[in-house]
Amino acid sequence: MTAIDPTAHLTAEQIEELGHELDAIRDEVIASRGEKDAAYIRKVISAQRKLELVSRGVLLFSIFPPAWLIGTAGLSVAKIMDNMEIGHNVLHGQWDWMRDPKVHSTTWEWDHVSPSEQWKHSHNELHHTYTNVIGKDNDLGYGIMRVDEDQKWHPFHLGQPLWNFINACFFEYGIAAYDLELGKNLHKRRRKNPEFRARAKAVGRKIRKQVIKDYVIHPLLSGPSFLTTLAATFTANLVRNIWSHSVIMCGHFPEGVQVFERRSIKGETRGQWYLRQMMGSANISGSRAMHFMTGNLSHQIEHHLFPDLPSNRYAEVAVKVRALFEKYELEYVTGPLPKQVFSAWRKVFRLSLPNRTPKVKTPDREQELVAA
Amino acid sequence: MTSAALRSGAWKLLEMVTTPLLPSDYLDLVSPLRAGAELRGRIEAVHPETGDAATVVIKPGRGWRGHTAGQYVRIGVDVDGVRLWRAYSITSPTDRKDGRVTITVKAIPDGKVSNHLVRSAEPGTLIQLDQPTGDFVLPQAKPAKVLYLTAGSGITPVMGMLRDTEFDDVVMVHCAPQPQDVIFRNELHDLVADKKLRLTEVHTDTDGILDIARLDELVPDWAEREAWACGPAGLLDAAEEHWAEHGVQERLHTERFRPSIVVAGSGGEVTFSATGKTVDADGATPLLDIGEEAGVLMPSGCRMGICYGCITPLRAGAVRDLRTGEITQAEPGVLIQTCVSAAAGPCDIER
Numbered sequence: 228m229t230a231i232d233p234t235a236h237l238t239a240e241q242i243e244e245l246g247h248e249l250d251a252i253r254d255e256v257i258a259s260r261g262e263k264d265a266a267y268i269r270k271v272i273s274a275q276r277k278l279e280l281v282s283r284g285v286l287l288f289s290i291f292p293p294a295w296l297i298g299t300a301g302l303s304v305a306k307i308m309d310n311m312e313i314g315h316n317v318l319h320g321q322w323d324w325m326r327d328p329k330v331h332s333t334t335w336e337w338d339h340v341s342p343s344e345q346w347k348h349s350h351n352e353l354h355h356t357y358t359n360v361i362g363k364d365n366d367l368g369y370g371i372m373r374v375d376e377d378q379k380w381h382p383f384h385l386g387q388p389l390w391n392f393i394n395a396c397f398f399e400y401g402i403a404a405y406d407l408e409l410g411k412n413l414h415k416r417r418r419k420n421p422e423f424r425a426r427a428k429a430v431g432r433k434i435r436k437q438v439i440k441d442y443v444i445h446p447l448l449s450g451p452s453f454l455t456t457l458a459a460t461f462t463a464n465l466v467r468n469i470w471s472h473s474v475i476m477c478g479h480f481p482e483g484v485q486v487f488e489r490r491s492i493k494g495e496t497r498g499q500w501y502l503r504q505m506m507g508s509a510n511i512s513g514s515r516a517m518h519f520m521t522g523n524l525s526h527q528i529e530h531h532l533f534p535d536l537p538s539n540r541y542a543e544v545a546v547k548v549r550a551l552f553e554k555y556e557l558e559y560v561t562g563p564l565p566k567q568v569f570s571a572w573r574k575v576f577r578l579s580l581p582n583r584t585p586k587v588k589t590p591d592r593e594q595e596l597v598a599a
Numbered sequence: 600m601t602s603a604a605l606r607s608g609a610w611k612l613l614e615m616v617t618t619p620l621l622p623s624d625y626l627d628l629v630s631p632l633r634a635g636a637e638l639r640g641r642i643e644a645v646h647p648e649t650g651d652a653a654t655v656v657i658k659p660g661r662g663w664r665g666h667t668a669g670q671y672v673r674i675g676v677d678v679d680g681v682r683l684w685r686a687y688s689i690t691s692p693t694d695r696k697d698g699r700v701t702i703t704v705k706a707i708p709d710g711k712v713s714n715h716l717v718r719s720a721e722p723g724t725l726i727q728l729d730q731p732t733g734d735f736v737l738p739q740a741k742p743a744k745v746l747y748l749t750a751g752s753g754i755t756p757v758m759g760m761l762r763d764t765e766f767d768d769v770v771m772v773h774c775a776p777q778p779q780d781v782i783f784r785n786e787l788h789d790l791v792a793d794k795k796l797r798l799t800e801v802h803t804d805t806d807g808i809l810d811i812a813r814l815d816e817l818v819p820d821w822a823e824r825e826a827w828a829c830g831p832a833g834l835l836d837a838a839e840e841h842w843a844e845h846g847v848q849e850r851l852h853t854e855r856f857r858p859s860i861v862v863a864g865s866g867g868e869v870t871f872s873a874t875g876k877t878v879d880a881d882g883a884t885p886l887l888d889i890g891e892e893a894g895v896l897m898p899s900g901c902r903m904g905i906c907y908g909c910i911t912p913l914r915a916g917a918v919r920d921l922r923t924g925e926i927t928q929a930e931p932g933v934l935i936q937t938c939v940s941a942a943a944g945p946c947d948i949e950r
Contacts, residue, residue, distance in 0.1 A: 254923055265680030276620070276628060320907030326682040326932055329624075332907050333934070336619035351906035436618045444615050500903070534905050 246498030279305035289455035302463040311522025341403035349406040359507035380581040398468035478527040480571035483560040504531040510561035634661035652705040653717040666731035668763035675727030688756035692763040705752035735854035742825035750774035750830030774801040811837040829854040867945040880942040887937040904939035916946025
């Protein structure tokens with residue numbers, strides 16, 4: 228809710244027209260989905276499995292420093308691939324059209340402590356439907372941070388750079404707690420809710436399995452390399468967490484991204500919904516390798532417009548989407564990873580303090596025009 | 600500790616190593632046809648039979664239990680990236696030395712799978728397999744006289760029988776538009792030359808559709824024969840009527856190929872088979888709303904087609920995607936997003 232609405236110059240008709248143009252882009256990809264796309268995801272899955280297998284194999288000898296380095300790097304990349312290009316996208320239903328029960332949103336489970344079922348609810352349903360709507364989309368600061376001037380400041384926010392750093396290091400646990408809505412559910416009354424308890428138990432089971440695998444079984448299998456393998460797995464998880472946290476911060480937090488009031492989405496049309504996704508997301512520019520390692524979330528704007536299109540098609544979609552941004556004179560927020568991460572972090576720091584200038588009341592149209 | 604307990608313990612340990620994947624996910628990378636794997640097969644060759652039919656040679660996985668002559672197998676093939684399941688008669692004999700099985704496929708107009716298998720299937724491709732099934736088979740005790748009555752691709756299960764079991768007295772009446780459309784024609788004529796088969800070809804382009812009353816003239820002793828018939832519904836209906844009229848219906852065995860012909864309309868009767876509710880739906884209301892109004896507990900999410908929280912199996916019929924107009928027909932394993940799909944004719948939702 229910046230004082231000046233960057234979409235104010237659009238008429239209702241233009242917004243609906245924009246919606247139709249975006250629908251046409253979507254239909255075109257759906258009509259052309261086929262064997263090449265299927266081959267792509269199968270290749271990525273197979274490569275991820277082989278990389279993880281080899282890396283873990285190398286780590287059996289992690290007592291030798293070169294083996295530690297190679298194994299840790301390989302495992303980090305394998306874990307990132309699992310979470311980003313494969314897990315996130317499969318769980319979005321992007322590959323359900325293949326009708327392969329092994330690559331399907333209903334059967335997929337990922338290397339993550341949040342069970343896929345719970346993540347699908349909080350991410351696909353809540354975040355993607357209510358993108359950047361304060362009070363509805365908890366991804367805005369994950370309930371622990373203030374990421375917009377319009378959110379009320381509280382002394383608790385003074386520590387938010389630290390909270391954010393801790394969250395980055397243990398991101399998968401942060402996500403699990405977030406999917407559980409832990410903060411809200413820790414109240415005495417809610418703790419006993421059987422539905423919450425069942426979900427908490429499922430998370431407990433998932434954490435136990437992941438922890439035993441990473442920190443007990445694989446180190447034990449390594450024998451004399453027990454400690455070095457333990458350190459390697461911890462490092463790989465840390466790298467994966469910080470990486471995915473950084474990528475995800477770039478999606479909605481950098482400067483230039485809009486947030487919305489709850490009442491603004493009442494009776495929202497399809498065109499308006501599209502427009503909110505466009506203004507509420509930010510991209511990362513870079514090489515093909517960068518796009519791959521971010522799970523194509525570097526095309527966050529395209530992903531938010533079409534969350535169920537296969538990720539390998541976002542790059543071609545981006546060209547057309549960007550043209551629409553230009554046509555309708557909207558700002559396409561994008562930049563290289565370091566710049567976007569810096570921008571998001573700067574916001575985290577800035578908003579840890581109360582607003583510097585007293586907040587002006589939302590200006591009326593005339594004032595906006597004067598300001599413009 | 601028994602060896603079975605030891606094995607299951609070892610397996611559990613292995614599952615802890617591979618979680619959240621299963622050990623089989625890794626084993627599939629190297630050995631998809633191994634014992635204990637989900638049943639699959641590998642296409643090893645595709646031999647053309649006629650202009651629009653081909654025999655596909657498949658190496659089945661170790662879990663293949665073998666078939667009985669005349670049975671069919673369901674196969675799952677990826678066409679344009681989408682897995683589609685179809686049933687085909689097995690045409691290879693049961694005692695084939697190399698353990699391969701064959702199906703013979705006739706490309707039907709607009710048939711996605713049949714055209715793919717006949718024209719573009721590549722050797723080396725993995726396909727999904729079910730165990731063979733079907734009761735269109737020969738009896739344990741050898742009948743003295745046999746009649747095979749077939750038309751078009753209806754010859755395929757019968758070819759499996761002919762190649763598998765020899766009888767002393769076998770007659771076949773086979774219908775096809777023209778001589779060059781007769782699948783397995785050379786092999787049939789070799790059998791005739793070896794006096795193992797008496798064959799009558801009916802070429803429907805010149806002779807017209809077979810009038811079942813002509814059997815009296817083509818095979819005078821047809822009523823004494825144990826008969827197996829396979830072909831289009833018209834032929835089978837006529838045969839069943841004919842055999843029944845003469846009071847020998849127990850000698851006739853028929854096999855009907857059931858192509859799933861769904862005529863996609865707009866709206867229709869929706870059955871929620873798990874709850875046993877049936878309601879009328881128009882062609883514009885999402886099935887999620889239809890179900891909820893009928894009091895069926897429907898999974899739901901964003902209600903706009905983006906979160907995949909509402910997907911539910913479509914057991915029968917067809918639905919239309921309200922965003923793209925795309926029609927989806929029921930097939931095993933087909934799930935639909937109920938929040939953006941409407942009935943396109945009668946359909947059955949597993950809820």
